[in-house]
Amino acid sequence: MNTDRDATRRRHIRDKSIIDHLARELFKPPPEPAAEKTEHPKSMTDTGLPVEEQIRKEWDASKGGLPTFLV
Numbered sequence: 001m002n003t004d005r006d007a008t009r010r011r012h013i014r015d016k017s018i019i020d021h022l023a024r025e026l027f028k029p030p031p032e033p034a035a036e037k038t039e040h041p042k043s044m045t046d047t048g049l050p051v052e053e054q055i056r057k058e059w060d061a062s063k064g065g066l067p068t069f070l071v
Helices: 002-026 051-058
Strands: none
């Protein structure tokens, strides 16, 4: 009879640890908000061109890329 009581106690401790683990995960405090100042990438390249113009300058459709469909 002593072994039945010990097994019940071990099972209770095991179940309680699982419940405690899940409760900690569910009730975590919310993460802190990000800093107000976020650094955005520069809109100008080192050559002084806007990023969009630099991309157009380097793009060459004859070397491959997206297909252009004539409508």
